Amino acid sequence: MPGISETPSTSRQVSDMPSPRRLLSSSTVYEGRIWDVVSDAFQLSEDTGTLVRDYIDHPGAVAVLPMNDDGEILLLKQYRHPVGMDLWEIPAGLLDIEGEDFVVGAARELAEEADVTAATWNVLADFFNSPGSSSEAIRIYLARGLGEVPEAERHVRTDEEAEIELRWVPLSDAVAAVLEGRLHNPSAVVGILAAAAAKADGFTNLRPADAPWPAHPSQR
Template sequence: MPGTPETTPAARQVSDAPSPRRLLSSEKVYEGRIWDVVSDTFQLQDSGDALTRDYIDHPGAVAVLPMNEQGEILLLKQYRHPVGMDLWEVPAGLLDVEGEDFVVGAARELAEEADLAAATWNVLADVFNSPGSSSEAIRIYLARDLTEVPHAERHERTDEEAEIEFHWISLDEAVASVLAGRLHNPSAVVGILAAAAARVDGYARLRPADAAWPAHPSQR
């Protein structure tokens, strides 16, 4: 059919894959409080011209979509200064504890930001937040069988986190909010849509919490 791309065996399964290129030099050009900016010079092909790209060198992050027994999900409202907006998000945080297991980090963020613990964990999605400008890899979990963290053990939230507000919302309403352009946080948007897709078969095809994460920089 005219204008239809050819289908090859490799194209039938769409899967991102590592693609090592010849690195000529790498320099840290900015050292920040949380992440650095790196300038890499590399070649796409052995005989190709040298290219230079600056990007954020990021430790990665985890995000959690908490779901209660009624199938509602928890969203948190938090101020984000770079965009100057209050955003409805899901609990999330940096993987900045060296050697910490990914799901342990996710459980820590769930407790610190939402005062919740979960007995059932699955992977919803793995994403790069902005692969053209950052190495940040994010793993988004679905957390179920929730219980509240005892008051005496709750994390004291400060700065922007001190203003966090909670709101339980049905998954269908959350999907509608995404499609209507009312939600913008990438972890929330991806997590909500992934959960809606996974709900079709009762979340049976979701990966276990300890599934391999080869896209994370620490695993490559």
């Protein structure tokens, strides 16, 4: 662009990377049912002052974009109290079972929230939900080769999940809903746009389901 000179660092492939800083202290200031709030004191470098940041210490999460043989994706509607809205989302859940494989956790959430199984799994995208205030890392999978969970084995959904409504939507319609500002759930937005981009080459460049995930809290 005019007026912007490219430096050697920007001419290379852009990629987020670990950046260890000197941690002076860390304490839990709030313990919650699902996540805690941590207060860290640290230095950006040896000759800078002390900074203090409070953030949500989160176990991470997985989300699943189920796609059928017709190219439709499965969305679910669920009430979210902090924003006071019914949101169209994709199946997702916490990685709160210690040692659980990421794909196993994703398959569990898909079965529990949508009564669906999948034979083919790929990674669509990895992202931080709100890196300025939370350590939450989310991995979104594309699930294909779908089947149904047998009636007798289906999860009994309670609380907000008891109101879940499921709907199959053409991917192009979902993309339009994102661009028109009708969808707001971050996993759904990222997953839908990533799937649309991946569809351009027939999904051939997607990572395998077991691709490394160094950004997850357990790997950092």
